[in-house]
Amino acid sequence: MGLESVFWAFWYILPAYFANASPVLVGGGPPIDGGRKWRDGRRILGDGKTWRGFIGGVAIGTLVGVVQYFITPGFYGDLPTAVKLAFLLSFGALFGDLVGSFIKRRANLPRGAPAIGLDQLGFLISALAFAYPVKTLSSGQIIFLLVFSPFIHWGANYFAYKMGWKSVPW
Numbered sequence: 001m002g003l004e005s006v007f008w009a010f011w012y013i014l015p016a017y018f019a020n021a022s023p024v025l026v027g028g029g030p031p032i033d034g035g036r037k038w039r040d041g042r043r044i045l046g047d048g049k050t051w052r053g054f055i056g057g058v059a060i061g062t063l064v065g066v067v068q069y070f071i072t073p074g075f076y077g078d079l080p081t082a083v084k085l086a087f088l089l090s091f092g093a094l095f096g097d098l099v100g101s102f103i104k105r106r107a108n109l110p111r112g113a114p115a116i117g118l119d120q121l122g123f124l125i126s127a128l129a130f131a132y133p134v135k136t137l138s139s140g141q142i143i144f145l146l147v148f149s150p151f152i153h154w155g156a157n158y159f160a161y162k163m164g165w166k167s168v169p170w
């Protein structure tokens with residue numbers, strides 16, 4: 001795959017990356033599940049999934065898309081398309097993150113426990129699925145993102161851990 005095609009794949013997915021990373025810095029406050037438990041007696045989502053993180057992440061991811069529009073207008077077509085795409089990528093990423101936590105809680109994993117695969121790819125697959133109707137990538141670009149995103153995710157988490165933003169490096 002050409003370098004240019006790799007660049008556009010990252011450019012496309014950037015709002016989802018920002019949406020996923022932002023809650024670490026802007027999250028906190030009341031949890032989305034309101035502290036409620038599922039029928040198995042464990043939390044529905046857990047204290048790691050908050051309204052502030054979710055809404056803040058969607059807002060930051062969407063804003064990133066707007067900034068991207070002004071840098072490369074041709075990539076999106078027009079501003080409403082850029083907003084729609086960035087919103088769907090961001091919402092999709094954080095929705096996928098919630099589904100991941102739901103699955104982790106059902107598997108009896110405590111908040112913050114690593115779930116290899118789910119943690120690195122859940123948000124990405126969900127973001128790609130939500131954004132699909134507006135604009136999508138070639139299958140080669142999607143495979144590229146699926147292969148390389150886990151490394152970037154691990155790198156970003158390690159960085160956030162070293163910065164003291166996260167208590168665990170995953």
Ligand SMILES: CC(C)=CCC/C(C)=C/CC/C(C)=C/CC/C(C)=C/COC[C@@H](COP(=O)(O)O)OC/C=C(\C)CC/C=C(\C)CC/C=C(\C)CCC=C(C)C
Nearest residue numbers: 017018020021022024025151152153155156157159160170
């Ligand atoms: C403006 C505000 C308030 C926040 C901006 C948030 C921010 C700093 C965004 C950076 C966006 C970005 C390009 C992130 C990397 C991509 C990515 C996949 C991030 C996934 O987020 C992981 C996140 C939460 O983990 P979770 O899925 O378990 O919930 O981890 C939090 C990480 C950060 C807040 C720090 C972001 C990291 C950097 C700015 C450094 C990035 C370092 C690398 C990409 C290292 C590359 C390493 C390799 C191996 C190539």
Ligand SMILES: Nc1ccn([C@@H]2O[C@H](COP(=O)(O)OP(=O)(O)OP(=O)(O)O)[C@@H](O)[C@H]2O)c(=O)n1
Nearest residue numbers: 023024027028048049050053054101111112113
């Ligand atoms: N919707 C969200 C998502 C994340 N966060 C914040 O970002 C941190 C890291 O996110 P993540 O790794 O996804 O959560 P975990 O704490 O690991 O919880 P889980 O085991 O459910 O993944 C969380 O602890 C929380 O402080 C948040 O406030 N709201």
Ligand SMILES: [Mg+2]
Nearest residue numbers: 112113119170
């Ligand atoms: Mg985690």
